[in-house]
Amino acid sequence: MFFRKQKSWEIAESEVTDFDIYQNRRQFLNTSISIGLASAFPSMALAATEDNPTQLFKGLSNSPFSTEEEKTDFESITTYNNFYEFGTSKTDPALNATAFPDKFESWKVVIDGECEKPGTYDYDELIKPFSLEERIYRMRCVEGWSMVIPWIGFPLADLLKKAQPNANAKFVEFTTLYDPEQMPGQRRAVLDWPYVEGLRIDEAMNPLTLLSVGLYGKELLGQNGAPIRLVVPWKYGFKSIKSIVRIRFVEKMPQTAWMKANAREYGFYSNVNPNVDHPRWSQAKERRIGEFLKRKTLMFNGYGEQVADLYAGMDLKRYF
Ligand SMILES: Nc1nc2c(c(=O)[nH]1)N[C@H]1C(S)=C(S)[C@@H](COP(=O)(O)O)O[C@H]1N2
Numbered sequence: 001m002f003f004r005k006q007k008s009w010e011i012a013e014s015e016v017t018d019f020d021i022y023q024n025r026r027q028f029l030n031t032s033i034s035i036g037l038a039s040a041f042p043s044m045a046l047a048a049t050e051d052n053p054t055q056l057f058k059g060l061s062n063s064p065f066s067t068e069e070e071k072t073d074f075e076s077i078t079t080y081n082n083f084y085e086f087g088t089s090k091t092d093p094a095l096n097a098t099a100f101p102d103k104f105e106s107w108k109v110v111i112d113g114e115c116e117k118p119g120t121y122d123y124d125e126l127i128k129p130f131s132l133e134e135r136i137y138r139m140r141c142v143e144g145w146s147m148v149i150p151w152i153g154f155p156l157a158d159l160l161k162k163a164q165p166n167a168n169a170k171f172v173e174f175t176t177l178y179d180p181e182q183m184p185g186q187r188r189a190v191l192d193w194p195y196v197e198g199l200r201i202d203e204a205m206n207p208l209t210l211l212s213v214g215l216y217g218k219e220l221l222g223q224n225g226a227p228i229r230l231v232v233p234w235k236y237g238f239k240s241i242k243s244i245v246r247i248r249f250v251e252k253m254p255q256t257a258w259m260k261a262n263a264r265e266y267g268f269y270s271n272v273n274p275n276v277d278h279p280r281w282s283q284a285k286e287r288r289i290g291e292f293l294k295r296k297t298l299m300f301n302g303y304g305e306q307v308a309d310l311y312a313g314m315d316l317k318r319y320f
C-alpha cells in the first residue's frame with residue numbers, strides 16, 4: 001500500500017501540542033467525572049478508577065532486569081496510548097478499547113511455522129506453564145516520549161523453546177487480531193492490517209524480551225494490548241505489538257506493518273538509537289511522560305549491557 005496522500009499519522013503535530021491536548025483532555029475528563037458526567041465516558045471512568053486486582057498477579061517477584069526509576073502513573077499508562085486499531089490519537093484507545101477483547105477466555109494464539117511443536121492455545125493454556133514476574137521497563141516511543149511501566153509477564157523465550165524452532169527459524173513474526181467489528185480503526189486503511197511485527201530469532205530469545213499479560217498488578221486493559229502483547233524494551237515502542245493472535249517462526253525477515261507503510265522511516269531493527277535520527281525529527285532526546293524537562297535518549301534505551309552483543313559488527317545507521 002503506497003499512498004501519495006498524507007496519512008493521518010504523518011500529519012505534522014508537534015509533540016508538545018500533542019501532549020498538551022492530552023493533558024487538557026485528561027483535566028476535562030477528571031472534572032466531568034467529579035461532577036457526575038462520567039456516564040459520557042463510561043469506559044474511561046472504569047479505566048481510571050476500577051480496582052481490579054487479579055489473584056494470579058498478586059505478590060509476583062520483581063525481576064532483576066527492572067529499572068529503579070520512578071514508575072509512570074497508571075492513569076497515563078492507560079490513557080495515553082498508541083493502538084491504531086482503535087484510532088490514531090493518543091486518547092482514542094482508552095475511549096474505544098477498554099472493553100476489548102469481548103471474549104477474553106476464548107482468545108486464541110497460534111504458534112506455527114518452522115518448528116517441531118506448532119499449536120493453538122487459548123489464553124489460559126498459553127500462560128499456565130510459565131511463571132509470571134514483574135518487570136519494570138522503560139518504553140521509548142519513536143515519537144519522542146517515554147514511560148516507565150511495571151509489566152507483568154514471562155520471557156518470550158520460554159514459550160518459543162516449548163515450540164522447538166528448527167534450523168530454518170531465523171526470524172519470528174507476530175500478528176495482531178484482525179477484526180474490524182471490534183477494532184474500528186481497521187475499517188480505514190491507515191496501515192495494511194493486520195499489524196505485523198518481527199524480531200530476529202536471537203532478539204526474540206533474549207531474556208529481556210517479554211510477553212506481557214498485565215501491568216500494575218492487573219490484567220492488561222484493551223488499550224495496552226489485552227490479553228497478551230510483546231514488550232521489547234530496547235526498541236522503539238511500535239515493535240511491542242499488541243493483542244497477538246499468531247507467532248510464527250520464519251526463514252525470511254518479516255515485512256512489518258510499519259516497513260510496508262514507510263520503509264525509509266521505519267526499519268526492521270528499530271533499536272532505540274539517539275545517534276540515528278528519524279528522517280523527520282531527532283531521536284536525541286525524549287520526554288518522560290509526567291516530567292517537564294527532556295532527557296537524553298540512551299543507546300538501546302539503556303539496555304546496551306544486555307543487548308549490544310546482538311549487533312556486534314553491524315552498521316546501525318544502515319540497519320536502523
Ligand atoms: N497492534 C498494535 N500494536 C502496537 C501499536 C499499534 O498501533 N497496534 N502501537 C505501538 C506503539 S507506536 C507504541 S509506542 C506502543 C504503545 O504501548 P502502550 O500504549 O501500551 O504504552 O504499542 C505499540 N504496539
Ligand SMILES: [Mo]
Pocket residue numbers: 082140141142143236237238
Ligand atoms: Mo510508538
